Amino acid sequence: MTDTEVRSSGTIDGSGPGAWAVLLPAERYEAERLVHHDTLELTGLDGSARPRPGDPVAVLVDAPPRLVALGRVAAATAETREDPDDPQSEAGPGALVVTYTRRVFDEPVPADGLALDGPVTGLDAATWRELADRLGPPPARRSWLVSLDLPIEAASPAEAVQLFWAYVQELGPRELPAFVSPSGDELAMQAFVLGQEANQDPEEDD
Template sequence: MTDTEPRTSGTTDGDTTPGAWAVLLPAERYEAERLVHHDVLELTGLPEGAAPRPGDRVAVLVEEPLRLVALGRVAPATAGTRNAPATAGTRDAPAAGGSWEDPDDPQSDATAGLVVTYTRRVLDEPVPVDGSAPDGPVTALDPARWRALADRLGPPPARRTWLVSLDLPIEAATRAEAVRIFWSYVQELGPRELPAFVSPSGDELAMQAFVLGVEANQDPEEDD
């Protein structure tokens, strides 16, 4: 069984460092973060003057409207932490020499300039945030403001076991060939096009299809 339990101890573990930062994700990167589970958020091309230190607290935001989607801690940046870091540019464009990249793109191998280890995610139910958006993709945040944002999340929900499946009709001469073709389709189409089916363990009748990270009706008769 695959377990996605966070690798850190709770939402606001420790509070031993004074630094706090806001990371503002563009809409495309937020969508990509919702499609594939990652333990870390990576960015390159940080704006001049931004100097997050390992252990600093991070609030991950998206705008239009402004919402809190995750909390994290700055980790030491290392090459190859994950296959697809993003490039931190301005709110409307990437930094010079870089581009925003999706984490479900296996072709990317850029070196991360900022690594944020997630401590709490609310990607599917972001929390509205009062006030104006940060001026850039990575900006200093008052520690009291970070604490106020973290407190709005409340306790994490209880975890449970889910059954997730992906069924594709494959034409092939042998079982082994069918499996190879299956994985080729999965890599090519990914979560943006393929429906995954999920149900609570022990309640398969409650199965629901998901595409692009949201529920998707797969019954054509219900669309009529």
């Protein structure tokens, strides 16, 4: 079964919006693009229409509308309180959790003509399938070598490793260049910052 097929566990049966479009804010899109996550968790959703576990989801970003991922609704988390410090405050629905089945964050697909009326919009089966089909077959996977080199002054190898991880946690993918090459072809190495290729040769900038 491919990513774009509707599974039997879904709820597309013609009785209602069995598929959904989830709209990501720009800053959340950048966070999802920078670091691989298996699931997407959204909170603060209002309205009575709530996706059900197993429903297929198209994840989009706006301005202009683009499809960046496909997924399926996972089991909902527990209800949350409006004021977490007040156990008597009104309870609201838990987070919407989507398990990714296909990610195209680095190569979004245009989704022109799709009308979105909020963070979560119900879709009919035909619309969801048409969106999913725009992705085409998933590309073949291959092995890559990814490295991160940091010059670190330390009194011992153990301290150097500790400082390395401290810098990685502090700076992260927004500031540190990661070097990637196809396995067996190190001459094709490229540097990436913010998920995009970044030139690390200052002489080429002159």
